[in-house]
Every structure is written in structure tokens, then in C-alpha cells.
Amino acid sequence: MNKLFKQTLLALAATVATVGASAATIKIINADPAGVGFNDTTPATPVGGNEGTTIGEQRMNVYKKVAKTWGKVLPEGPAIKIQATWEALSCTSTSAVLGSAGAVSVWRDFPNAPAAGTWYSAALANTLAGSDLDEGTEPEIISRFNVNLGAANCLAGQSFYLGLDGNAPTGQIDFAVVLTHEVGHGLGFQALTSGSTGARIADETGVAFPSQWERMMFDNTAGKTWFDMTDAERAKSAINPRGLVWTGANVTTDMPSVLSKGTPILTVKSDKFPAIAGAYQVGPASFGPALSSSAIKGTIARVIDQADGVTGLACNPLSAENAALVAGNVALVDRGTCSFTIKVKNAQDAGALAVIVADNTAGGPPAGLGGADATVTIPSVRITLDDGIKLKTVLTPTDPAKHAVRAVLGVDKAFYAGADAAGRVMLYTPNPYQSGSSVSHWDTLATRNLLMEPAINADLPTFKVSAPKDLTLELLKDIGW
Ligand SMILES: [Zn+2]
Incomplete structure (x- = not known):
């Protein structure tokens, strides 16, 4: 023992x-x-x-x-x-x-x-x-x-x-x-095996052993479980955004009664710039309407630095020039300086259909947009810094009609929100690694929100730990409870 x-x-x-x-x-x-x-x-x-x-x-x-x-x-x-x-x-x-x-x-x-x-x-x-x-x-x-x-x-x-x-x-x-x-x-509900180094816990003689979790942690990119990986492979898997899933039978069986079908997604369309066209991962907002199967479609308009010296962060009411750009379009703004709700509200007041917030720090997957404001009535999402740069390289800021890069903000019905194509719930594996949060939580994409996401969401029900409200008990059953 x-x-x-x-x-x-x-x-x-x-x-x-x-x-x-x-x-x-x-x-x-x-x-x-x-x-x-x-x-x-x-x-x-x-x-x-x-x-x-x-x-x-x-x-x-x-x-x-x-x-x-x-x-x-x-x-x-x-x-x-x-x-x-x-x-x-x-x-x-x-x-x-x-x-x-x-x-x-x-x-x-x-x-x-x-x-x-x-x-x-x-x-x-x-x-x-x-x-x-x-x-x-x-x-x-x-x-x-x-x-x-x-x-x-x-x-x-x-x-x-x-x-x-x-x-x-x-x-x-x-x-x-x-x-x-x-x-x-x-x-x-903790992996025990280190996510930052991939190292297993060793006993007092220095011999390392796997945790029970490892058998149910499957990396979709590597095509194997943590149980079958080296330390280096596990450390790499721990920063594989939305690439590590839980294969336990109790969670997978009950998942459809908890998560909603349709994972939020941004599809970019452009005849002129085919290199930027395609599907983009998004982090959903905790305020405003959620993305749905009735997709929002519009030309992307980048909010630009204003003549009064205010930068394109949408932290102030938009100038007449910016308001003309975003009205009836999907506004692209940068993260930073003020809260997400202020940015989205300013774009909404200028007539935007929806807002894409480009991150200002590297990493992925795109985190959600936190905050609360009941007066926000348009959807908004976050994309990664890299994806933001990619889009901004082709957007002619002053004339969205000319670049005609279009956004479709909706959901991909092939996926449950927070699960992979096979219906296995994703673990939280952001890059860079987040000490105390990575691996031992569900991915933040899960909708409904789950108790064991890294941040506590305001809409979580109290005293509920199993389906159809949650999946914590199911995971505990998977490891032997
Ligand atoms: Zn926690």
C-alpha cells in the first residue's frame, strides 16, 4: 500500500x-x-x-x-x-x-x-x-x-x-x-498526473504510476490516451486546445441530455481572399443572445482608430466614421482597455449586427467574453490573436464594401457544444498552460455551462451535480465512484 x-x-x-x-x-x-x-x-x-x-x-x-x-x-x-x-x-x-x-x-x-x-x-x-x-x-x-x-x-x-x-x-x-x-x-475531479510536465506521481521509492484519469483522457490529435503516452506527449496534449476529450462511458452516455447541439462557429467567406476563408474557433459571450442555427450574416467591418485620438477598441461611443463602417455589418474590434460589454454595446449603438473581438494576447482556444449587460441584444464572440491578425491583413478598414469579407456567425449542428464529433466532452487544454485550471476542468465551450469549468458561470444551478443539469457525478462514476 x-x-x-x-x-x-x-x-x-x-x-x-x-x-x-x-x-x-x-x-x-x-x-x-x-x-x-x-x-x-x-x-x-x-x-x-x-x-x-x-x-x-x-x-x-x-x-x-x-x-x-x-x-x-x-x-x-x-x-x-x-x-x-x-x-x-x-x-x-x-x-x-x-x-x-x-x-x-x-x-x-x-x-x-x-x-x-x-x-x-x-x-x-x-x-x-x-x-x-x-x-x-x-x-x-x-x-x-x-x-x-x-x-x-x-x-x-x-x-x-x-x-x-x-x-x-x-x-x-x-x-x-x-x-x-x-x-x-x-x-x-482532478487529473493527478501533471499537465505542465506530463509527469506521473511517483511513490517514495521514485517509481511513477498513472492515475485512473489517464485511461479516459484521449487526445484526438495524437490518437491515444494519456495512459499510453510519454511525459513529453502528455505535456503536449495538455496544451492542445479542444483536442483532449474524456472517454468515460457515464459522461458520454449522459452528455446529450446536458449539452446543447450546435457548437458556436465563425465561418469567413471571401472570393477575393480565399486564404482567409474557412471556419474559425470562437469563444462565446456570457451576455447578449447566444449564437443559434439562425446564423447572423454580414460583411466584416473593422473598427478603426478615431480622428479624436481614440483607438479602435470601441471603448468610447463610435465616431461618425466608425459608426458608418459598422452599421448593418459585423464589427471587428480589438480586446483591451475596457470591458467586453462596453465594446459590444458601443458597436450595437452604432447599428452593428454582431461583434467579433480579436484577442490581444497569444494563445488558444479563444476564451469566452465575460461580463453581464442585459441591454446587449446582439451576439458577440472572441477569436484568437492569430486569427484576428489574419483577418485584419486583408480588411480594408475604410471600405468594407470593397473587401467584401463576409462573416457567418452561427452553430455547427454536427457537434454538441463542448464535445467532439464522437460526442466526447472536451477537457480544458488552453495554450499556454494555465496552472490550477488546465486539464482538470471541462472546456469553457460547454453549453449549458458545467459546474467543473475553470471559471464559475453566473447561470449555474445550485446543488446540481448530475444529468440533465451537469456531468460532475458522471465523471466521478467513470473513475470508480
Ligand atoms: Zn476548479
Whole structure:
């Protein structure tokens, strides 16, 4: 029996809340010091069905309900102990790590292990073995949440919504959803094998073993699974945008009831410049109408630098010249300086049919366009920096009628959004590699949005982990739960 990945634990303390036990029993170990996090005594008004009267109590009430949600759908087994703390996690004024969680240890060749010589996360290993493999000395999962969220240097102005009803107002992040996501990682929604180096976890004698995930991680370009790859091949696969898929049977079977048919796509048509014609990958917007089978068709008009010194970013109301260019056309603008919603709204106000935002940093696939603005009524998408440059080389900015490069923004009905042609759901493999996000999440193209995408989307339902609302439980079943 081997155990690794042991983390140094904080002093365990205080309260243990046990939730169960019709199926799995989950114990939350509150390891916060007095007055902090789950022990924060700041008075709070009950909100959204959460009757707690302090911030700390409300936070714990959400955790208990999340633990109950997971407990109900997982098989019976030894208690799953989750250590929980509130700490300073990395943030800037515009982004923040909301939380993080993972298995405390991984195990192989334990009693009843489904596959030999293969790592499993601690909670799953215990359940498969039917006993607590470290005899209860450690939690199986560690979870941390960002205690500074909302401060000036930490996603300023945002806060966690602590209601239990899924009605987080705009500007608040539903803590229940974040928690459900993080516990999902801890239960086994993590590749274990390194995506940045491709290296497998080695035991204390230095011998490396695959994780159970590897058998279901299939690279469509390489034509093989991570299980059959070298370290170098795995590292390459981890940055193969939209090229790595999950082949597990539970996910693949339930996928059609969760994802919608039709993957967003930009088709560029040009008789004059055949080299730029073809299909372009797009990242969809979280605001405005989604692309649909009723495609938007129009000539592409590039927003140009304005006479008043304002550059072609569409961060200000468009000049008369730019407005004339984009009216009735599809506006092409650059990413940068202001939010996506401002750019799209300015193009909309000038009469654009839709907006294409060209990225200003290299890499792929094109990420989505984040933000919220209920007054945006036209669709918008992001394309990569390289694709933006390709288009801009042929667009005569001052006269779209002359270059006549046309855009068709719609969906490809041959694909489910977030799955490959064979109906296998894509894992998140952006290039460059994103530490903490790459590989161990679904691709952001998934529509409906999934719980285990790298960023928490505002439209996720609360306390849902399986089809037809989600696919997290299906993946956990695929690895042995
Ligand atoms: Zn995550």
C-alpha cells in the first residue's frame, strides 16, 4: 500500500459537522482560528433560506447543504473528512481565486482497487477499499476559500452570496456553487498526473504510476490516451486546445441530455481572399443572445482608430466614421482597455449586427467574453490573436464594401457544444498552460455551462451535480465512484 501527496496539515480544531448518512457521510472539519472564516462572528441577516445569524454560521450552513448534496449521490463508505478554512488566496483588483480544494493523499494497490498500479484520490480509495486506509488520521480533502474577496485588491466590490436558493444578485458569487465545485475536485475531479510536465506521481521509492484519469483522457490529435503516452506527449496534449476529450462511458452516455447541439462557429467567406476563408474557433459571450442555427450574416467591418485620438477598441461611443463602417455589418474590434460589454454595446449603438473581438494576447482556444449587460441584444464572440491578425491583413478598414469579407456567425449542428464529433466532452487544454485550471476542468465551450469549468458561470444551478443539469457525478462514476 502506498500513499503520497501528503500535505502538511494545519492544526485541526474546533467543530466537526457531520452530514449524512443515507449514502456517503461527509464530515466538515472547521479548521479556522477564532473569529475568522467559519468562526467569523460578524452579525448577518438571514438570506435566501439561510437562517444563520453570523457570517461564519451562514458560511457553514452553505457547506453543510453542499456536503448533503454530495452525500446523497455518492455510495456509502467510510466518512469523508473535508478540512475547511478561509485564507488569503491569490487575487488582483479584477480577478481572484475563489477557492481551492484537492485530495490530501493518493493511494494505489489497496484492497478492491479496480486497476493495479494506479493512483486514486483518498476519498475514492477509502470507499472502494471499504475502510479508512490511513485509519482516520487525516482528512481526505482540504478546501480553502478566499477570505479577502471583495477587498480593493481582490475582485473589488464582489462578495459571496450565502443564500441557499440560487438567487445570487448581480455582483455576488454563489458560495454554494463554488463549494460544490471545490468539493468535486476533492472527490476526484482532478487529473493527478501533471499537465505542465506530463509527469506521473511517483511513490517514495521514485517509481511513477498513472492515475485512473489517464485511461479516459484521449487526445484526438495524437490518437491515444494519456495512459499510453510519454511525459513529453502528455505535456503536449495538455496544451492542445479542444483536442483532449474524456472517454468515460457515464459522461458520454449522459452528455446529450446536458449539452446543447450546435457548437458556436465563425465561418469567413471571401472570393477575393480565399486564404482567409474557412471556419474559425470562437469563444462565446456570457451576455447578449447566444449564437443559434439562425446564423447572423454580414460583411466584416473593422473598427478603426478615431480622428479624436481614440483607438479602435470601441471603448468610447463610435465616431461618425466608425459608426458608418459598422452599421448593418459585423464589427471587428480589438480586446483591451475596457470591458467586453462596453465594446459590444458601443458597436450595437452604432447599428452593428454582431461583434467579433480579436484577442490581444497569444494563445488558444479563444476564451469566452465575460461580463453581464442585459441591454446587449446582439451576439458577440472572441477569436484568437492569430486569427484576428489574419483577418485584419486583408480588411480594408475604410471600405468594407470593397473587401467584401463576409462573416457567418452561427452553430455547427454536427457537434454538441463542448464535445467532439464522437460526442466526447472536451477537457480544458488552453495554450499556454494555465496552472490550477488546465486539464482538470471541462472546456469553457460547454453549453449549458458545467459546474467543473475553470471559471464559475453566473447561470449555474445550485446543488446540481448530475444529468440533465451537469456531468460532475458522471465523471466521478467513470473513475470508480
Ligand atoms: Zn476548479
